[in-house]
Amino acid sequence: MTEPTVHFPAVADPAPASRPRLPKEALWLALPAASGVLLGVFWWLLAPGGLNLVSGNPELANAANPDSWLPRDLVLAALMLLAGCCTGLVLDGKLQGPSAGRRLAFALLGGAVGAVLAWLAGLLAAQLFGPAPDPALGPGFGFTLRSYAVLVLWPAAIAFITFVLALFGVLSRKPVK
Numbered sequence: 001m002t003e004p005t006v007h008f009p010a011v012a013d014p015a016p017a018s019r020p021r022l023p024k025e026a027l028w029l030a031l032p033a034a035s036g037v038l039l040g041v042f043w044w045l046l047a048p049g050g051l052n053l054v055s056g057n058p059e060l061a062n063a064a065n066p067d068s069w070l071p072r073d074l075v076l077a078a079l080m081l082l083a084g085c086c087t088g089l090v091l092d093g094k095l096q097g098p099s100a101g102r103r104l105a106f107a108l109l110g111g112a113v114g115a116v117l118a119w120l121a122g123l124l125a126a127q128l129f130g131p132a133p134d135p136a137l138g139p140g141f142g143f144t145l146r147s148y149a150v151l152v153l154w155p156a157a158i159a160f161i162t163f164v165l166a167l168f169g170v171l172s173r174k175p176v177k
């Protein structure tokens with residue numbers, strides 16, 4: 001007697017496990033963080049106590065001069081507002097679809113991380129390229145940030161611009177008859 005032949009279906013080789021990819025929304029975290037480093041260098045270049053390209057006043061060029069503290073913080077505040085408004089404007093067209101909330105959350109978190117990195121990059125640029133601070137004056141008299149509330153301006157500007165643009169989008173729709 002012949003034995004019946006049994007044919008087993010061919011089993012396909014399993015596909016190699018691919019690395020888990022970061023979602024596209026993670027770019028909203030990475031890009032503001034990377035641009036924060038660039039903004040920090042700009043802060044040092046433009047602000048009094050740094051390279052002082054905005055005012056050019058030699059009295060404000062000294063980081064230990066208390067008159068340079070407010071303009072230095074205001075330069076960083078202006079950079080934070082500009083970055084937040086630009087991020088909010090770019091984000092406006094991306095707030096439709098199922099992952100809009102996640103995109104907004106990543107943009108807000110990216111703005112916060114970018115603000116902290118801008119602050120730290122400015123301090124690092126001051127240490128690398130600026131004059132050494134006078135140790136007799138203490139640690140608070142170098143190129144520092146006096147008002148830490150400035151760091152909230154980037155994510156706050158993102159949230160405000162997003163709110164205003166969403167409000168205008170809702171108000172511009174024609175009423176249904």
